[in-house]
């Protein structure tokens with residue numbers, strides 16, 4: 001079974017306790033009622049879907065219940081790093097770059 | 098005269114005793130779902146008479162009452178004497194949320210030398226003593242149900258689950274207990 005390191009539980013836990021929660025680092029527009037339809041589309045629907053390193057939100061839903069962020073290689077399915085919500089993207093080298 | 102509602106255990110009469118394993122419903126208890134930030138913890142700890150644990154996967158127990166760390170700002174408090182836990186928390190003015198979940202949950206006691214093995218049939222966590230020592234507590238899954246698992250002794254675990262899932266959890270534990278015999 002895939003093990004995922006939860007930055008709040010501070011240990012690796014089985015994937016069955018987690019749920020994927022979409023792309024990370026997408027800021028909600030501050031004036032969401034005032035933006036154009038095109039800007040709303042970009043914010044709401046358009047995702048980067050990269051081949052290689054993807055930054056994603058995950059939730060330890062059946063554990064501490066916290067959302068956190070993860071850098072995962074979409075080719076190898078390997079988790080390269082997980083970090084707490086609010087922390088900057090980690091600088092990653094090598095695999096998936 | 099209207100007869101007062103009588104609450105019965107969803108696991109009334111259920112029990113299993115096999116080679117090296119005993120499954121039994123736990124006695125009724127009062128329970129609190131507690132959410133609070135760091136600043137409120139000293140006052141809440143004092144009111145509840147135990148030190149709310151700050152470390153992941155740990156618990157604190159004091160005379161039949163226990164607080165299990167579930168998340169960075171979340172605890173499950175269990176009192177086996179049925180104390181009025183919300184009343185205790187109500188005396189604390191620091192911001193917190195305390196919800197009485199005494200009747201949402203029920204618990205199953207899993208004990209015996211094969212306890213780890215039987216739980217491993219449905220729980221994906223590493224339950225060996227080195228990784229899940231006595232006193233360890235965690236929200237996790239058992240089969241398709243979410244549970245809170247608490248190791249109260251070397252070969253004793255308490256499985257807290259929602260009342261409506263308890264038949265499923267007990268049945269799966271029993272199946273595992275029979276199959277691994």
Ligand SMILES: [Zn+2]
Nearest residue numbers: 006009060064
């Ligand atoms: Zn966690």
